[in-house]
Each structure stands twice: as structure tokens, then as C-alpha cells.
Amino acid sequence: MKVIAYQGEPGAYSEMASLNYFGAKKIRLSPSVTFDSVFKKVSTGEADYGVVPIENSLYGSVFETYDLLLNYTLKIIGELNLQIHHYLLGKENYKISQIKRVYSHPQALGQCSKFLTKLKNTEVIPEYDTAGAAKIVAGLEEPVAAIASKNAAEKYKLKVISSNIQNEKKNFTRFLVISSKGVEAPVKDTKTSICFDLVSTPGSLFRALSVFALRDIDLTKIESRPKPAKTFQYLFYVDLKGSLNDKKVVNALNHLKEISNSVRILGSYGIGKTFVS
Amino acid sequence: MKVIAYQGEPGAYSEMASLNYFGAKKIRLSPSVTFDSVFKKVSTGEADYGVVPIENSLYGSVFETYDLLLNYTLKIIGELNLQIHHYLLGKENYKISQIKRVYSHPQALGQCSKFLTKLKNTEVIPEYDTAGAAKIVAGLEEPVAAIASKNAAEKYKLKVISSNIQNEKKNFTRFLVISSKGVEAPVKDTKTSICFDLVSTPGSLFRALSVFALRDIDLTKIESRPKPAKTFQYLFYVDLKGSLNDKKVVNALNHLKEISNSVRILGSYGIGKTFVS
Numbered sequence: 001m002k003v004i005a006y007q008g009e010p011g012a013y014s015e016m017a018s019l020n021y022f023g024a025k026k027i028r029l030s031p032s033v034t035f036d037s038v039f040k041k042v043s044t045g046e047a048d049y050g051v052v053p054i055e056n057s058l059y060g061s062v063f064e065t066y067d068l069l070l071n072y073t074l075k076i077i078g079e080l081n082l083q084i085h086h087y088l089l090g091k092e093n094y095k096i097s098q099i100k101r102v103y104s105h106p107q108a109l110g111q112c113s114k115f116l117t118k119l120k121n122t123e124v125i126p127e128y129d130t131a132g133a134a135k136i137v138a139g140l141e142e143p144v145a146a147i148a149s150k151n152a153a154e155k156y157k158l159k160v161i162s163s164n165i166q167n168e169k170k171n172f173t174r175f176l177v178i179s180s181k182g183v184e185a186p187v188k189d190t191k192t193s194i195c196f197d198l199v200s201t202p203g204s205l206f207r208a209l210s211v212f213a214l215r216d217i218d219l220t221k222i223e224s225r226p227k228p229a230k231t232f233q234y235l236f237y238v239d240l241k242g243s244l245n246d247k248k249v250v251n252a253l254n255h256l257k258e259i260s261n262s263v264r265i266l267g268s269y270g271i272g273k274t275f276v277s
Numbered sequence: 278m279k280v281i282a283y284q285g286e287p288g289a290y291s292e293m294a295s296l297n298y299f300g301a302k303k304i305r306l307s308p309s310v311t312f313d314s315v316f317k318k319v320s321t322g323e324a325d326y327g328v329v330p331i332e333n334s335l336y337g338s339v340f341e342t343y344d345l346l347l348n349y350t351l352k353i354i355g356e357l358n359l360q361i362h363h364y365l366l367g368k369e370n371y372k373i374s375q376i377k378r379v380y381s382h383p384q385a386l387g388q389c390s391k392f393l394t395k396l397k398n399t400e401v402i403p404e405y406d407t408a409g410a411a412k413i414v415a416g417l418e419e420p421v422a423a424i425a426s427k428n429a430a431e432k433y434k435l436k437v438i439s440s441n442i443q444n445e446k447k448n449f450t451r452f453l454v455i456s457s458k459g460v461e462a463p464v465k466d467t468k469t470s471i472c473f474d475l476v477s478t479p480g481s482l483f484r485a486l487s488v489f490a491l492r493d494i495d496l497t498k499i500e501s502r503p504k505p506a507k508t509f510q511y512l513f514y515v516d517l518k519g520s521l522n523d524k525k526v527v528n529a530l531n532h533l534k535e536i537s538n539s540v541r542i543l544g545s546y547g548i549g550k551t552f553v554s
Contacts, residue, residue, distance in 0.1 A: 057508045060340050172508050205499065206483070206490035213483035220509075222482065222501060231334045231449050232497075
């Protein structure tokens, strides 16, 4: 029995991501209040794996996850994409014109902004979690609604008032699977995630990217985050295609070390499949 | 009389940034509920200038501002840095042990997390705005407090219970000044901000950065944002040292256009001064 920690209440998209990645058998799900507590549970061994969102195709990167990858010494052992479908859920099948308040995570509210502007006289209440919003609505006897997953509707016995209410059909969240130990990456279709701290000189990022470009290594993502205790200086996170079994990746990383203060390998893992929520 | 739009209630850090940049004379401040409404006011001419945060030295970039720079056709005409000091404010000089709830913006709550963990039995309530949190506290007769600026204390007649409660002393927010018309950038100490959409091929970012590195143009910031309606593809925003009056900057941008789907110049402006909140 493996324990999987995720952030949110039961019914959260992270729970669906966990079930899609690991399957429902022989696992125990461990809902957690914060992203930090997911990392903590995996670090202390209270959980075997953690499943955390790293970016959404509309909203962009999840900063907190990037920072926690650095603050803890866990390894990324996998990833998956989840296509996000938002639903308007209520305790009864209320008419849309009756609904007094809509609860959800600010990101979900933003992703459904076009739908929400059509609701006149409806107050919008931000909550920390879509499934948490569904739980609140399940506890109220008024005509209020939550924006959450279909899964949350089942968990909290809510009716689907409106389906697929997000602005854009193509709405994907990429999740990382983290563990205290790395895994042997698959031979094909592999990604490696790294973080590096460059010496701040003109052209330093260009030279850092050259170590990959000169070896035809494809980068799938680059992200910058503030350096702790340095004002307006940045750390860079890069995802590249290939694994630590590829000689050219190893060479590129050795080359990168020559021109960086530090390079950290966050993990080599199989490129993620896409699931539908 | 120039009208300056900013996001937040009176007493917000953006208001302090506006006053530091423009001075208090011959301006009228226009508080706005959302970042979008700041951009809208400047676009329609309801305001002459807008002042919006673009990044914090601890928290990172403000995504919404990046996206609005693209959605509107305004120009960046200036920038400034504001050193952020957070204060715990109450209607009375409550003892810390008495305080039942603390209200503030999630970013300010995060920046004061070490202070907050020392407050046992105190509930933390996220609000959309630090000055808005101060306004709420001013309206309540219970022992509750807000985390906000010293300016907000004056505006809402609150007492300073605790000063400089942020985790890190070095905490700066960089603000942009936007206008519907560009300005003639100063001759020295200039920055230019651009956004470009690369053809997605391996090495494309490396080639894009080469147009600057090969001409010794220093980059001060790079940010990526999701491409609208493209899943896990990115637009890049770059700040570089130099202005559109520099021949080498013009050459670099022409070179960049050769290898990009599109290049947009967001503005050339003087490098920002630093003020203290």
C-alpha cells in the first residue's frame, strides 16, 4: 500500500491526477492543506509520493512548487497532464438566475470569467481550493454554487448545474510526481529537470543555453525565480528532453557546471501522458 | 492635473509608488479594483498614467501585469522600485496575544509568515489588497489586525502594533508606469522591454538570446508566459539595457524579427530609482 499526498480536499484536481497516475488500487490518498505539507510528508516518509501541479496551460507556472523543489531535496520521478473541465455545482439544480454566490479557487474563477460575467447579481467568493468550495456549498441551504470538478460533485453529492464552463476548451494542468528517491528513467521519451544558479554577468543565460543548443538538446520549459536574499537576481529552471543515461546530456550538464555557481538535478523521468478530468 | 490610476484602496503600496514617482502635486489618484481596470482607464483616457507592480524580489513576477501588457497596446514609460515594509495595524494598540484574526493580501501574509507562526490561536484571513484589509479592520470593534503599509495606518486611523514584520529585510517591488503614448527615453541609463513569439523549434530561445549576446546587450530580466490557445508553448518577455536610440539595440531587434513570429516593443524608459515605503 503506497501513500500518495496531494494538496486540497478530496475531489481536488490533484486527487484526480494522483488516481490517473497511480490507479485506484493499492494506494491510500493523503489530502494535505498546503503544498509545503505535501513536500514535508514525502520528506519524512509519511507519504511515499507527492503529486503537485507545476503549470497550467492558460495560467502559467505554479511558483510555490518551483520554490519547494529547491527547498526540499526530493526527486521528480514522473509527470502527467490533466485536461481541466470545470462544472458549476449546487446542492439543488438551481436556476442560474437564482444563484446568490459562487465559490471557487481564484484560478478556476479566472478560467470561467466569461461564464461568470453572465451571472448578474451573483457574488464571487474566492476559496483556497475548488473541492473545498464544493464542500462549503454542500453545507449551505441557500441557492449558492461552487466551480469544481465532476469528481467533487460526486464526493459532496452536488448536482451539476452547468458543464464545461471554462473560457477555453484547451485547459491543461501539468503535475509532477515527487519522491524521496529518484527512479531509473525510461530509455525513451525522457525528460530531465534541472535548476541552476548563474554568475550574474552579461550573456550568462545565453552561454548557459548554449551548452544544450550546441549538443542539439531540446528544451521544453524555462522558468526563472528570484534568488533568495538577492534583489532582482534569478535562478533558472529548465526541462530538457533526454535522461542522465544520455552521454550528451551528461556532457551538457558538466559544461553548465563550469559556468554556474551551482547546478541541481531535480530528476529524470518519463514524459507525461494526458488524462481528462 | 494628471490622473494616475493604480490598483487597490487608498493606502495601497501602488498608491505610494505613484506618489513617489509623480510627487503629490498636480496629480489626482484614481484607485481601481483590478489591474485590468487600471489598463482600461489609461486606454480610454480616463487616466493619463497607470502604476502597476511587475515583480517582487521575493515572490517573483506578477503574471497578470505581463498578460495585460500584451492585451492592451499601452507603452511602458517608466519604472521604480519600492522597498516594502509591512506593519501590523489595529484599531487599538492590542497585545499580540489578544488578536483573533489577521487580514491581508496572501502575498503580504506569505512575506510575514515567520511573524505569523508565532501568533497562536490567531486566524489568518486572505484579502485582495493590504489597504483593503486595513479598511476592514478599521470597521470592526473586535481585537483584529491587518498587515499593511504605514500609509494605510494613517489613512484608516489605525495604531501600529508591530513594525517591519516581514521575513526578509530586503523586500522590493518593481512597478511600471504605463501610458497610451510612449516617451522619448533618456539618453543614459535606459531600459527597453519587449515581448516576442518564437517559432517553436529546438534551440529557438538560444538563437533569440544570441541577437543580444552577440552585440553585448545586457538583459536584466526574462519571463515566459503561456501562448494563448497553445498548450505548453510560451511567449518571452525580455528587459534589456539600452534604448531604441541605440543602433545596436535596433539591429538586435531587427535580427530578432527575422527568427520570430512577432516582436512587440513595450517601451523604452529610464532605469528606475528606489524608494522606501
